[in-house]
Amino acid sequence: MTSEEDIAALDQQVYQAPVLFEWEYIGGESKDWIRLLTAIVSPGIGTGLLLLLFVLDDSDSIGVYAFLTTMMLMGFLMTRYLFLPDSHYHYKLTKLGIHYTKEDLIPEIAYTLVRGFAWVGIAVCLIALFVIGPLAFVGAGAFALMAFGMTNFKSKIDQHRILFADANILFNLKNDVLLDIIPKKKMKLAFSGTIYATSLEKKESIIAELIQQLGEVEVVDIKRLNEQYKHPVYTSAQSEQ
Template structure:
C-alpha cells in the first residue's frame, strides 16, 4: 500500500540540450511485476496449446479467447514515452514559487508554437536547472509566479486573446 501512496507514479529523466529539454517518462511499476505477468502469459500459452490439442478449435470459444491474449502478453514491457520542450530566444519561463514546476511558453502561436511543464523533485534541483538555463539561454525571459494559473495573466497569453478578437 505504501508503494502506491508514497512513491511517485512516473519516473522522469531529463536531458538539457542546446535546442531545449528532452525527457522520457516511465511508469514506476517494478520490473518484477512485468516478469510475473510474462511468466503467467507463458503458462497461458502452454495451457492454450494443450487445450487446442485436446479439444480442437472449440477450445478457443468463449473463455478460451481470453487464453489467446496470453500470446500477446508474452512480451509485456514498460512503455517509455519521449517528450521534448523546445527553447528559443522568445521563450518565457514561468517559475512557480515554492514548488518544483517550471512552465515554458512562446509568445507566437502558430505552426511552431509550443509549451511545456518541467517537474523537479526538489527546489535545489529547480534552482540548478534555472541557473543552467540562464547560462545557456541568456535572452529568454524568466517570470516568478505564485500559482500556475497566474501565467495566463502574462503578456504572452494576452497577445493570443487580442489576435482572436481581431
C-alpha cells in the first residue's frame, strides 16, 4: 500500500515532469440529454409542491401563476448552467501520471439572469403577499437568499491528477469518449480516475499514448460503464472483503 508521504511526493513530481502529450475536452460528466432532463424535472418538482400548497390554501390568481412561473424558470437556469454546466478540461500526460485542470463554463449571462429573476421574484412575492397571504414570504425569502448568494458567485479552476501505478487497467467505453484508469492492485484513489476525449478518434490516440507510458497495462473494451465491475480486479477485491 502506497503511503500518504509517497503520494504527496508523487503529486509534486507529476506536475514537475515533462509533458509528453496534452489535449482538451469541453463537456459534462453526464450525457447532455440527462442534464437537460434534470434541469427541467428538478425545478418542476419543486414548483409542483408549491402549487399544491397554494391549492390547499385555496389560492387562485394571476399572482400565484406569475410567482410559480418565475420560480420554474429560475430553477431551470440555475440547475442547467450553475449546477450542471459544461466544463473545460485541459489534460497533460507525463510519465508519472496525468494532471489536468477543470473549469466550469458558466456564461456571465446566466449569473445576470438568475440574479435578475431573483430580484423580480422578490417583487412578485411581495405583490402576491396581498393576494395569497403569508405563504408568499417563503418564496420572497428564497429569492432574496438567491439574489445575494449570486452576487459574488464566479467560476473557478480546479487542479486534479491521476497517478500511474506499476500495473494499470484502461476501461474503454465503446461508442463514448470516456476512459477509466485504475490500478490492477488495490491502491489509493489517487491512482484511479476518469478522462474524456473530444472524439472517438482522439480517444484512440490517447489510449496509444497511455500504453506507451503505462508499461504493464490491460485495455478492456466495455459496452456499458457498469460492466467494468465484473472484471476480476473488482470481484476479487469484493471476495477479499
